[in-house]
Amino acid sequence: MSLKRTLVGIVRSYESTGDRAKDPQLKTHYYQLTRDKAWEEITSSLKKIQGYKVLHEVASVGEITMEKRTFTGRTMDITVSVIQVSPSKAAVDIYSASRGGLGDFGANYRVVKDLYAVLDKKLAAYKTE
Numbered sequence: 001m002s003l004k005r006t007l008v009g010i011v012r013s014y015e016s017t018g019d020r021a022k023d024p025q026l027k028t029h030y031y032q033l034t035r036d037k038a039w040e041e042i043t044s045s046l047k048k049i050q051g052y053k054v055l056h057e058v059a060s061v062g063e064i065t066m067e068k069r070t071f072t073g074r075t076m077d078i079t080v081s082v083i084q085v086s087p088s089k090a091a092v093d094i095y096s097a098s099r100g101g102l103g104d105f106g107a108n109y110r111v112v113k114d115l116y117a118v119l120d121k122k123l124a125a126y127k128t129e
Helices: 003-011 035-047 107-122
Strands: 014-016 029-031 052-058 063-069 075-086 089-098
Touching: 014 107, 029 107, 035 052, 035 063, 035 075, 035 089, 035 107, 075 107, 089 107
Parallel strands: none
Antiparallel strands: 014 089, 029 089, 052 063, 063 075, 075 089
């Protein structure tokens, strides 16, 4: 992780992905799957990750709410959104925010990268740019 990312983390306690993200690792990820198939694969993958707790799933909206406790005792709230872009293409965006206090020293950035790594590994055959 870069020094810039750590400095940003001193004051910011959230991270989100999107099409317009300046950091290439925070760009929306696309998969050549229908939303329903992507939903099944993503929810099953997220439920298996140790250290994360799935709190709520809303398949009709395409959102999964999770939480993760850090070693310092802070709680991070994470929302994974699965969006249908076309009949055979789905997009995945992630929002992660820490509760309380000032900054997270890049913890939310690492969570987003870790979750994308898990999803990309599981859905490698379907990943598009």
